[in-house]
Amino acid sequence: MSFSWGLSLRRLLRRLLLNGRDIRYVKNDPVRCRVKCKGLGGECLWMAFASKVEKSGYVTLKTLKSKHTCGRNYGGRLASSNWIAKKITNNLSRGEDMKLGTVIQTIQDKYMANISVWKAYWARRKAREVVHEKAVQQYGRIRDYCVEVLRANPGLTLKQKLDRPCPTIQPRFVRMYMCLDDVKKGFLAVCRPIIGLDGCHLKGDYGQQLLVAVGRDPNDNYFSLAVATLEAETKDSWAWFLELLLQDIGDFTNKKWVFMSDQQKARY
Ligand SMILES: [Zn+2]
Structure with missing residues (x-):
């Protein structure tokens, strides 16, 4: 003990x-x-x-x-990750994008302690949990989030896919698709019929992926059309995303769309 x-x-x-x-x-x-x-x-x-x-x-x-007879040592061994997390929580809650180098530099400048990259990583992770709550709690609030977004954006397309193998098990979040009504109307009114598609990995404990569809507006700028978070970038998930997208903007029977993607085996 x-x-x-x-x-x-x-x-x-x-x-x-x-x-x-x-x-x-x-x-x-x-x-x-x-x-x-x-x-x-x-x-x-x-x-x-x-x-x-x-x-x-x-x-x-x-x-x-209390009298020292030694030289100074800036090893920072006494700076625990919990202590560092408390010191950087305010920076994160102000919306600062704190890279690991920034965390290390902040502690060095303010407290004259050199900390390792791993300590900075754990400290930032703990501070983020304080600011944004733990990821599992955030997933638990998706339903509230959807209700609020739908209330504030009439006409929005918001689809969720949950996994519930049997009624005794709590539903598990799998996918979510979102396309704002004004964005949809704006795209159909002024944008060229060209849609770029891509996906990226989300940083987090649950390893989901983000798919996005973008158009080009008359000023040649990107025009974000729809986004979806899903479990992985697969043929099935791409098909689910594109079917919902086509329901929003009109399918091939009414319009002709050109899709650009890095997926060689795309169904569309
Ligand atoms: Zn000393």
Whole structure:
């Protein structure tokens, strides 16, 4: 069983981190803990000793030699992924696109701690979970999302495909298709009858894919027509997407469409 740190000792260790120091545990058992500075340039005199108060849950800091005789160390070992996550949560909630390099640079600039790419990765992942909730909770709210989108966009085409092998099992999300009514009308009114199709992988724990259909408007710009998220880019999923798209814009009996795709065995 490891030592249960008191709040004051935790703050002390964080302050050490901010000042470019690192520690090593000389003793760490259920009732006492002694730490020394792991500074550069030989043995440092800094040390702290804390122990548990008898018959209580409190921990007291009993000895603190706060004078360092070492050089600085910016290893950042004391910066845990949970601690880093708390520091970058505000940046993510402001909508900043934090790449791993940005996370590492932010912690380096603000707290003088060098952290590894893996630590930055886990910290960003934990911070994203705080901001956006866990992916599984987001999937659980798709139905609410659909109801709200339909309410705000009359005429929208929104199709879902759920998988429910038997009534005792909760339905599982498989696919979703979306085409806005105004986009549909705009495409039919002014765009050329050329549709580009492509798909990409979604970054996340559930590995879905995103399919998109785009047109070209009279200014020669891309015109997003319809999107779908689905389990994988297969012949069946492409057929499902294109059938819904043709229901929206009119099939070959009424119009002639030109499709551009990287799929060699496309059905259409
Ligand atoms: Zn030191």
